[in-house]
Amino acid sequence: MKKLLLTGFVPFLDFPVNPTEEIVKSLDGETIGEYEIISKVLPVDFTESERQILEYYTEIQPDAVISLGLSAGRTHITPERIAINCKDGAPDNNGIKCEDEPIDKEGPDGYFSTLPIRSMVNHLNENGFPAKISNTAGTYLCNNVMYAILNKNNKQNAKTPIQAGFIHIPASHDLAIQLKNSPSWSQKDLTEAIRLTIQAL
Numbered sequence: 001m002k003k004l005l006l007t008g009f010v011p012f013l014d015f016p017v018n019p020t021e022e023i024v025k026s027l028d029g030e031t032i033g034e035y036e037i038i039s040k041v042l043p044v045d046f047t048e049s050e051r052q053i054l055e056y057y058t059e060i061q062p063d064a065v066i067s068l069g070l071s072a073g074r075t076h077i078t079p080e081r082i083a084i085n086c087k088d089g090a091p092d093n094n095g096i097k098c099e100d101e102p103i104d105k106e107g108p109d110g111y112f113s114t115l116p117i118r119s120m121v122n123h124l125n126e127n128g129f130p131a132k133i134s135n136t137a138g139t140y141l142c143n144n145v146m147y148a149i150l151n152k153n154n155k156q157n158a159k160t161p162i163q164a165g166f167i168h169i170p171a172s173h174d175l176a177i178q179l180k181n182s183p184s185w186s187q188k189d190l191t192e193a194i195r196l197t198i199q200a201l
């Protein structure tokens with residue numbers, strides 16, 4: 001059985017819930033296709049989230065890594081195409097604010113996702129779930145963890161990269177009730193969409 005490291009995040013900024021936390025907790029231990037799911041919830045702290053995901057990666061030695069993040073305002077499930085070597089944006093949950101900083105001073109400008117993002121999108125659409133590729137994961141923590149995993153894998157094992165990347169998801173209905181002005185999906189559909197995404201690996 002292959003191992004899939006699936007990560008989500010705790011709530012952050014003005015979002016009192018993070019639907020990625022619930023998704024990963026509900027899929028933990030499930031077998032999807034040929035993958036056993038091992039879920040972890042990451043803190044919204046630039047340094048800690050990177051440290052923890054790299055530690056899980058070393059400890060678990062997964063065959064694939066999918067990280068999930070909330071992007072409230074998006075309407076579709078959006079696998080990210082690329083992570084860039086830049087940290088910027090709002091303060092994290094511990095008040096640390098990064099501006100125009102490289103994630104790795106010696107690292108390349110960016111990494112393409114090694115997940116089959118086109119097949120994932122097609123599989124979701126064929127099953128009635130709106131999905132499209134996103135060409136920017138931003139410069140906040142989501143981009144940071146995607147870059148960190150691909151960078152580590154590239155340094156360790158450039159010839160046979162594992163499948164790794166990031167998927168942003170829309171708000172859940174629970175969150176949208178509190179935000180007042182956001183498109184949203186049911187938590188059940190969000191979870192089912194991630195199950196389908198994993199099937200496409």
Ligand code: PCA
Pocket residue numbers: 009012018020044068069070071138140141142143
């Ligand atoms: N989304 C943020 C960080 C945590 C999360 O769920 C992002 O898009 O960077």
